[in-house]
Amino acid sequence: MGTSIGHIALIVRDPARTAELFAGVLGAQVVADCPDGGGHSQTFAKFGGVWFLLRQGEGPSCRNGDHIAFEVSRGQLRDCADKLATFDVEHFMARQDTALYFTDYDNHVFELDAGGTMDEALSGFLRA
Numbered sequence: 353m354g355t356s357i358g359h360i361a362l363i364v365r366d367p368a369r370t371a372e373l374f375a376g377v378l379g380a381q382v383v384a385d386c387p388d389g390g391g392h393s394q395t396f397a398k399f400g401g402v403w404f405l406l407r408q409g410e411g412p413s414c415r416n417g418d419h420i421a422f423e424v425s426r427g428q429l430r431d432c433a434d435k436l437a438t439f440d441v442e443h444f445m446a447r448q449d450t451a452l453y454f455t456d457y458d459n460h461v462f463e464l465d466a467g468g469t470m471d472e473a474l475s476g477f478l479r480a
Contacts, residue, residue: 359396359403360420364458367395367406373456374399377435411458419453419461426450429466 364370367384374380380399388394395406400422424432433452436443443454450467471478 357402359405361405361407362456362458362460363409363411364406364456364460365408365411366457367393367408370406370456370458371395371397373439373441374404377432377439377454380404411456411460413459415455415459415461417461419463421463421465423469424464424466426466429464432464 362370371380371382371384374397375382378399380397382398383396386394386396393408397404397406429450429452433443433445436452436454441455441457443452445452447467450465452464453461454464455461467473
């Protein structure tokens with residue numbers, strides 16, 4: 353069984369625009385126009401140690417609660433909140449300003465969490 357996520361694929365209308373959002377807000381490393389061997393262009397963005405494959409198409413029609421969360425420091429959280437203000441995407445702080453939620457241009461939801469790790473949050477439930 354694998355021990356880490358290899359990549360996450362997201363279907364987006366404009367991969368370059370989404371990659372620009374990820375680079376501008378999250379400092380993502382971007383590899384654009386990488387052919388897939390079948391003649392299709394792909395864009396990749398890496399942040400939080402995870403590669404995101406951005407494929408062109410129609411993204412989700414609505415939000416349903418699914419989201420991808422990254423652990424960040426409080427300083428990083430504030431920095432990203434400031435940067436998000438310059439992009440045309442919905443974003444808001446939550447949980448006494450320890451979490452920042454934002455959407456990309458295609459209804460994918462991301463959370464930046466500065467409230468501690470999941471291991472810490474679940475420590476009382478985890479068995480040694």
